[in-house]
Amino acid sequence: MKTPKTDVWQGTLALMVLKTLETLGSLHGYGIARRIEQTSGDLLEVNYGTLYPALLKLEQEGYIASEWGVSENNRKAKFYTLTRAGRKQLEKQAREWEQTTAIIARFFASGETPS
């Protein structure tokens, strides 16, 4: 029916969560999931359930913090924010990511792929 969507794998999901929180500040789990889907142009299929263990892991590692609050629709929700450690981690991972993609890109741009 639809075009096949890519599943998000764990490490990448964590990076996306951190980036989303950096952009939007404080956000609840549902919001983060929707935002990731939108940003990907609906190319990514986020199983919302996988998001919560990922959020828990980031919180255990101290990269994000959580707090109960009230959503725009007046719903009680748990809001996540980036900590200072999280900001540093994001910078570091973003750099690593860029490096990796640059290297991969160079491989494909070189045009020396064997036929």
Place this chain on the structure above:
Amino acid sequence: MRAMRATLVRLVSIFDRDRLDRELAAELESHLAMHIDDNLRSGMTAAEARRQALLKLGGMTQVTQRYRERRGLPLLENLVRDLRFAARMLYRNPGFTAVAVLTLALGIGVNTAIFSVVNAVILRPLPFPEPSRLVMVWATNLEAGRTEDVASYPDFADWRARSRSFERLAAFTNRGMTIASREQTELVRAVQATPGFFETLGVAPALGRTFRPDEGEPGAARVALLSDSAWKRFFGGRAEILGQTIRANEEVYTIVGVMAPDFRVSFSPGLPEQIYVPLVRDPSRGHGFLRVLGRLRPEVRRPAAQAEMDVITAGLARQYKQKVGARVVPLAEALVGKVQTGLVILLGVVTLVLLIACTNVASLLLARSASRQKELALRAALGASRRRLLQQLITESMLLSVAGGALGLLLASGTAHLLARLLAQNFEIPRIESTSMDGWVLGFTLVLSLATGLLCGAVFAPVTAAASLDQSLRESGRTATGGVRGRRLRGALVVIEIALALVLLAGAGVLLRHLWVLRATPPGFAPENVLTASLSLPENRFAEAAVRWSFFEELQTRAATLPGASSAALVSSLPLGNGWDSLQFHIVGRPDPAPDGGFSANFNIVSPGYFRTMGIPVRAGRELTPQDVAGAPGVIVVNETAAHRFWPGESAIGQRIVLPDAGADGDAVLTVVGVTGDVRQMGLGSEPRPEIFLNYLQPAPPWPWLTLVVRTGADPAALAGAVKRLARSIDRDVPLSEVRTLEQVLAASVAEPRVYTLLVGLFAALALTLAAVGLYGVVSYTVTQRTPEMGVRLALGADRAGVVRLVLRQGLGLALAGAAIGLPASLAVTRLLAHWMPGTRPGAPLTFAAVVALLIAVALAATWVPARRASRVDPTVALRWD
């Protein structure tokens, strides 16, 4: 760093599960609510909106489960859950738990007790700085078979001057010294040591100084260091002790120092040495009396030092035409000596006991797991993996063994000091009194408990888990017997147990037989009603023979006339004691057996009346008499072995020997006047050697110490006080020590085999009991299993005796299989035992037959109870069983 933080958070979360569960539920609920709101806004029906939201979430339960796995530490939580479950299982089966825990406690407890002794005696480092660098340098004479001999002063001095491996080399000797105080004179242990001795050990005195180098030279002023206890006892611990004097061996010594309270050189039990005096240079190269102590240089290893000493002693041997070598051994090892082997063997014995206990518990666990098959199958059906089942079963056996270990530790802490006392009373074991439950013993027990649990688990868990995965829930609890594998395994375990028990029984049997043989050996004298006492004479005042004689004569004469005494005598080496002296001599009219040596025999110096007092029969000729004095012709008495060895086929009476350097002016020519019965001079287990008795009234090599023997009409111990008073009244500075009856001396001479027999016998009995319990368990279980079958047999007319035979045959089969495996193992083990304790006979047929008979009898007894039960099965009940 981050991972650690996360682990910590996860660990904390375990204890806050309920609150966190509520929080997750709230979060997921709000998530769904927001999602449903959005779906409604996009025009879905309420039902569809909810369905889509749940779908997208991936299922409430699944999310919760994954979230929980991330939140806590599943491994740890499983362990805690398993432990709680195991504890509940054990609590619900108190009978099973009690038997299993007690079995393991006995097995682990005996190991802990023996280990605590091994730890104190062998493993614990010596209380000196860098003890691993301390060595003992024994003199050796390999031709004479002596590997731990004392060295002479000149040899020691040459070693010290020529070697480079040692930072320091010092020599010392243990001796007795009489210390006179106002009230009395007493004999105390003393150490004579070369200057530098304390520095070699690396200790400083608590007060004052150690010996100066010049104090080891002849003619130096007499100085002494006191032990802490001597300081307190003789001087009341007064501070102004330095410069005071003390009378020791009838000489006046100036006190220059006091050692710390815990310092001691002699680690053997009893009062440690009380006084230290300098060892003065001794010019005789033939006079060996020193123990040489060394501290290796930090970079030198023992083999290198040994190699250097080999070169040095080879040079000395050429230079002085002697046969003295040297052997460098770690000091700790030198102090422990022969006891080490005994302790290691005991440790081996208790390891076997623990293996039997462990086998027993594994077998019990297997039996029980059969009745738990339903529960396990249910777990398997609900999705427990094989790994989880194994984990849970092994947790159970570990919990059992740790509980057993804790109880064992309690048992051991109660019995270890009893064991230490038993050993200390019968052996010279250094440091045995320091036996205690220290950290090493606790660690040993913990590791042993865990290993035991793991071993039990490893034996029973795989079979059990496999059986429960195989079997479906359909099968009833009774017919599911843990599978054929389980049944076979249980049989095999019992066979192993019986084989191990047989090995221990055989060892105990061989030791017991050895002890019996020793006790049945006639010592060659009549030990009843004889009192013995050692005395040592102050050298200087008794240097002249005439002075010694008059003292001896008065002592002997007056002791013989004490009320209750019938005769008294003196002897230089009491039979069964530790000492004997071997001398070389020539036989008149006979060439020497070797160019550089004469005939060799034990020499003993005795007073007239010795043979009568000891009850040693005179076979030919006469005893030594008071008429054989210095001016009269020199006479000797020989034992039968000497008579046969030296004058085979002819009468020994009237034959003459030449004893070099024994007479007043050179060689002494001595005539045999009597032949006496053989005495087991060197111990009940040693064949008599040729022995020659000299009369102490005639010129003889000087003997500073003697034993007084007094034959009495009644209980000899009653005379002990009178004999002590007598010696003091003759000369108040000659104290008696070691006042014992001859029967006590006889008993002490077999103390070593007696103690080992007692301990090994005790452990073997324990092993046999455990094996019997194991056999009973297996047979009894089978009988329960086969109750319907027995019922059918009985209903069809089988007689009850037949049923009993059927069950007995099973038990007997297992016992015989165990014996078949155990016998060759026992042979090998008893052969090792004979190597260690000479005189024991490995594989003595009668001993082995007796041991196997005992084993079979116990096996039949253990099988008899379930067999009787099987024969009493009521057919109607049995057929309705299940």
